[in-house]
Amino acid sequence: MSSVHVTPNFDGWRMLILHRPHRNVDALFAQCARIGAAAEQAWPTFPEARSAEEFDVLLIDADMGHDEQFPWRPGEAPLPLIALIGSEAPGRIAWTIAQGADAQLLKPIGSAGLYSALMVASYSFARRRALDRNVAALKERLARRQELAQATALLMLRKNCGANEAYQHLRLTAMTRRCSIEDVAAAIVEEFANHGLKNADNGR
Amino acid sequence: MAGKISFPVGVLFSGSGSYAQPARQGFRGAMTAIAHINASRRFPFNLQAHHFDPAGEADRYASLCRQLIRERDVRHVVGCTTSWSRKEAIPVVEKLDALLWYPCVYEGFEVSENLIYVAACANQHLVPLLDYIAPRFGSRAMLVGANYIWGWENNRIARDILHRSGGEVLGERFVSIGDTDIDHLIDEVREKRPDFILNNLIGPSSYAFLRAYQALGEADDRFRPEKCPIISCNLYEGEITGLGHAAAGHFTVSCYFRTLQSPENDSFLKTLAALDPGAIVDAFYAQAFSAVVMIAEAIMRCGSDDADLVRGALRGQSVDTPLGAISVDRWTNHVELPAHIGRARADGSFEIVKRSHEAIAPDPFLTSTPLVRPLGRDEVRPELRVVK
Numbered sequence: 061m062s063s064v065h066v067t068p069n070f071d072g073w074r075m076l077i078l079h080r081p082h083r084n085v086d087a088l089f090a091q092c093a094r095i096g097a098a099a100e101q102a103w104p105t106f107p108e109a110r111s112a113e114e115f116d117v118l119l120i121d122a123d124m125g126h127d128e129q130f131p132w133r134p135g136e137a138p139l140p141l142i143a144l145i146g147s148e149a150p151g152r153i154a155w156t157i158a159q160g161a162d163a164q165l166l167k168p169i170g171s172a173g174l175y176s177a178l179m180v181a182s183y184s185f186a187r188r189r190a191l192d193r194n195v196a197a198l199k200e201r202l203a204r205r206q207e208l209a210q211a212t213a214l215l216m217l218r219k220n221c222g223a224n225e226a227y228q229h230l231r232l233t234a235m236t237r238r239c240s241i242e243d244v245a246a247a248i249v250e251e252f253a254n255h256g257l258k259n260a261d262n263g264r
Numbered sequence: 265m266a267g268k269i270s271f272p273v274g275v276l277f278s279g280s281g282s283y284a285q286p287a288r289q290g291f292r293g294a295m296t297a298i299a300h301i302n303a304s305r306r307f308p309f310n311l312q313a314h315h316f317d318p319a320g321e322a323d324r325y326a327s328l329c330r331q332l333i334r335e336r337d338v339r340h341v342v343g344c345t346t347s348w349s350r351k352e353a354i355p356v357v358e359k360l361d362a363l364l365w366y367p368c369v370y371e372g373f374e375v376s377e378n379l380i381y382v383a384a385c386a387n388q389h390l391v392p393l394l395d396y397i398a399p400r401f402g403s404r405a406m407l408v409g410a411n412y413i414w415g416w417e418n419n420r421i422a423r424d425i426l427h428r429s430g431g432e433v434l435g436e437r438f439v440s441i442g443d444t445d446i447d448h449l450i451d452e453v454r455e456k457r458p459d460f461i462l463n464n465l466i467g468p469s470s471y472a473f474l475r476a477y478q479a480l481g482e483a484d485d486r487f488r489p490e491k492c493p494i495i496s497c498n499l500y501e502g503e504i505t506g507l508g509h510a511a512a513g514h515f516t517v518s519c520y521f522r523t524l525q526s527p528e529n530d531s532f533l534k535t536l537a538a539l540d541p542g543a544i545v546d547a548f549y550a551q552a553f554s555a556v557v558m559i560a561e562a563i564m565r566c567g568s569d570d571a572d573l574v575r576g577a578l579r580g581q582s583v584d585t586p587l588g589a590i591s592v593d594r595w596t597n598h599v600e601l602p603a604h605i606g607r608a609r610a611d612g613s614f615e616i617v618k619r620s621h622e623a624i625a626p627d628p629f630l631t632s633t634p635l636v637r638p639l640g641r642d643e644v645r646p647e648l649r650v651v652k
């Protein structure tokens with residue numbers, strides 16, 4: 061999805077339009093049909109019997125929408141969101157931002173706009189997802205920094221070596237075992253906690 | 265013809281500017297069709313033409329279109345040649361509930377409820393053109409285009425298809441509309457040595473490129489059209505007539521060529537021999553002519569020139585036009601069209617090297633058209649298929 065020359069294809073996409081029955085919804089149905097997507101309309105809440113996984117994108121109503129419509133907390137929607145905006149009152153736009161809207165369409169809905177909104181929303185959602193995963197991975201590594209320092213210190217004592225050599229040992233062990241350096245460090249620290257320094261001979 | 269009621273029809277084509285040649289073809293096709301309708305006993309009404317000339321300035325299309333609808337009371341405007349001018353006119357027809365009949369090939373990715381697209385979108389021109397060319401000449405392409413949406417988007421689609429299908433884009437260059445300084449393009453072609461050149465230039469830039477490429481071919485056989493052709497989606501008889509040997513041997517895809525042998529084309533050319541004997545008939549001309557025929561036929565069917573009724577009268581119900589029997593697709597407001605491949609001759613006509621016997625359904629968003637194409641030289645070529 062990252063390359064700019066790829067033609068996106070929304071054929072077979074399933075969308076849920078959370079909006080009361082209206083001409084704007086009819087116009088969205090017509091646009092969906094043109095690009096091969098299947099749409100359903102629901103109001104006032106996300107249908108209880110349905111799961112977010114059944115849909116590729118959710119269209120929400122900035123004018124009458126509220127947090128209780130969704131079975132998730134604001135900002136935690138597990139699918140791309142497109143906000144349908146009628147009144148450009150700042151409070152209503154702020155609400156769509158808090159929901160995590162990835163793109164928007166201005167009412168009244170005419171013949172065009174959905175295709176570009178879908179393209180922007182799906183790219184932006186995918187990028188947001190990737191960023192979230194990266195941040196989570198980095199946070200975990202940060203959280204385990206203390207273990208890494210402890211393991212390095214233990215190895216320095218045990219092998220009577222410098223910090224660089226101890227770290228190098230951790231790195232090579234991680235490569236051999238095909239796991240993260242933090243996992244190796246955690247194992248060394250745990251072993252030390254159980255058996256003391258003498259038996260902490262990980263990696264030999 | 266006294267006593268017949270009359271419906272006003274707007275005609276919005278430029279008589280000057282950098283894309284004047286095809287625009288004049290569209291104008292002439294529309295005006296001749298109106299004369300043809302008015303001379304025909306089949307229609308119990310006349311069409312009254314109201315022509316405004318934006319003189320090639322994109323910013324004038326919206327205001328002139330508004331004037332046609334508000335002051336001349338037209339419900340139907342036949343016109344616009346470039347995507348740029350069409351995008352300017354769309355908000356006006358949408359707001360004022362009129363229909364714009366756009367009779368030119370374009371890149372796709374658009375469906376307006378108030379437009380009828382009487383020409384091919386990319387799955388009906390570029391895709392079948394690449395299908396024909398790549399297996400015969402190779403799939404290493406050089407892309408050249410005019411610096412606006414037509415050039416950008418057609419080149420992007422070509423790049424997408426070639427990348428997915430094992431082809432290669434060796435270079436891509438854009439030229440401002442009207443710019444004839446194209447030596448750097450020729451230098452790049454000579455250096456990169458592609459298998460073919462996709463030409464999405466328009467007007468004088470396109471003519472300058474073809475002439476300079478002819479000179480290159482005279483200096484080096486490698487760049488003769490038999491070895492490395494220039495292929496286009498919108499270069500028709502009206503323009504190649506002035507190019508002579510510079511265009512000869514190069515390829516164009518079109519739903520219409522003057523040399524097509526069919527009952528509808530025979531009768532079309534016979535009509536024109538009487539009504540517009542000097543015309544150099546090509547797709548731009550035939551598409552504008554067909555748009556007017558569709559308007560007249562729809563008005564006869566529903567008894568009104570109301571935009572909604574006219575559109576409804578053409579959806580799924582075909583009309584006989586010079587392009588064949590065509591109907592308006594209810595989802596996209598585009599029409600099904602064949603994609604013939606022509607090789608230009610020095611006399612300004614096309615030899616039809618691949619005749620498409622079936623119409624291709626319009627797919628303006630390229631959702632049902634596979635973009636992985638069998639472009640390999642050694643693969644057995646399936647016939648052009650109807651894309652549904």
